[in-house]
Amino acid sequence: MIRQYIKEIKQLDLETVIIVIYSTFVLLFGIYLRRMHFIFSTREEIFLDRLIIMGILYGISPLPLFFLFKRKPRDYGVSLGRVRQWLREVAVFYLIMVFILLVVFKFTGMKDYYPLYRKAARGMNYFLLYQGIQLFHMFTWEFFFRGFMLFGLEKKFGKASILVQTIPFAIMHYRKKPLEAYGSIFAGIFLGILGLRSRSFLPCALLHFLVALSADLLGIVF
Numbered sequence: 001m002i003r004q005y006i007k008e009i010k011q012l013d014l015e016t017v018i019i020v021i022y023s024t025f026v027l028l029f030g031i032y033l034r035r036m037h038f039i040f041s042t043r044e045e046i047f048l049d050r051l052i053i054m055g056i057l058y059g060i061s062p063l064p065l066f067f068l069f070k071r072k073p074r075d076y077g078v079s080l081g082r083v084r085q086w087l088r089e090v091a092v093f094y095l096i097m098v099f100i101l102l103v104v105f106k107f108t109g110m111k112d113y114y115p116l117y118r119k120a121a122r123g124m125n126y127f128l129l130y131q132g133i134q135l136f137h138m139f140t141w142e143f144f145f146r147g148f149m150l151f152g153l154e155k156k157f158g159k160a161s162i163l164v165q166t167i168p169f170a171i172m173h174y175r176k177k178p179l180e181a182y183g184s185i186f187a188g189i190f191l192g193i194l195g196l197r198s199r200s201f202l203p204c205a206l207l208h209f210l211v212a213l214s215a216d217l218l219g220i221v222f
Contacts, residue, residue, distance in 0.1 A: 015069050016156040023149050026061045027168055030054055047117055048130065051137040059140035062148040074199075077147035081200025089194065090207045097211045104179070105218045113177055114219030121220045131213060138209040145169050146191055147201035154196065162192030 033053060062076070073079065105111040119126040145165050153161035166188030173184040191204045198204075 013156050016153060018065065018068075019149065019152040022061075022065065023144070023168070026057065026144075027172060030057055033057065048133050051133050055133075055137040055140040057140075058137075058144040062144065062152075065148075065152075075151060076143075077151040077195060077199065077201040078143070079200050080202065081198040083198075083200075086194070086198035086200065086203035089197075090203045090210075093190075093194075094207060094210050097207075098214055101211070101214055101218055105215075105222050108179065110177065110179065110215075111219050111222035115216035120216060127216075131216070134212060135209055138212060139205040142191070142201050142205035142208055145188070146195040146204040150192055150195050150201070159196065162189055162196065165192060 065071070066073070066076070115121060115127075115130065117126070117130045120130040121127070145168075149165040149168075150161050153164050157164055166185060169188040170181070170185045173181045176184070191208070194207070195201055195204050
């Protein structure tokens with residue numbers, strides 16, 4: 001019986017197995033890590049601390065596998081890709097998302113939820129500090145899901161890698177408001193399609209950041 005299990009394991013694609021196990025470990029480790037603080041000490045700034053630490057984790061943790069599997073950065077979506085195509089698509093989808101945000105903020109309580117860093121609404125210095133940290137976090141977050149996981153699993157699963165990376169992406173929104181948490185399922189699929197079409201994680205990172213920035217601005221205005 002044990003030999004049969006070993007035989008089944010050997011038939012699995014090694015890179016796929018390692019990416020799935022490794023990314024799951026990183027995400028679980030991140031959940032426990034977010035309970036700690038290293039840079040800021042006050043209660044309000046701990047949120048920024050977590051964004052920085054998690055950003056470093058998402059950005060650096062996949063790098064050893066680049067060397068293990070002798071992959072080039074573009075193999076994991078680290079390139080400009082089809083930049084002319086995705087610039088147009090990001091512009092169009094951003095406008096659509098702004099309209100959706102306006103409707104949601106008008107008729108729901110989401111306006112009271114943003115910005116997540118409450119001090120960002122108190123002055124430009126706090127706002128710029130928060131957005132700078134959030135930009136870093138968004139790019140590493142998108143690299144992890146729409147770069148490392150999406151392109152790393154595409155070799156084995158093809159376009160189904162879009163669905164695979166969507167599951168942990170949505171689960172990681174468990175602390176968000178229900179509307180945003182459930183919406184992240186569709187966002188994960190959409191961003192996965194955008195990433196594969198663009199052959200880059202960059203448009204996903206840019207769009208995600210712009211939408212988050214707009215949500216913060218609307219939260220302050222409303």
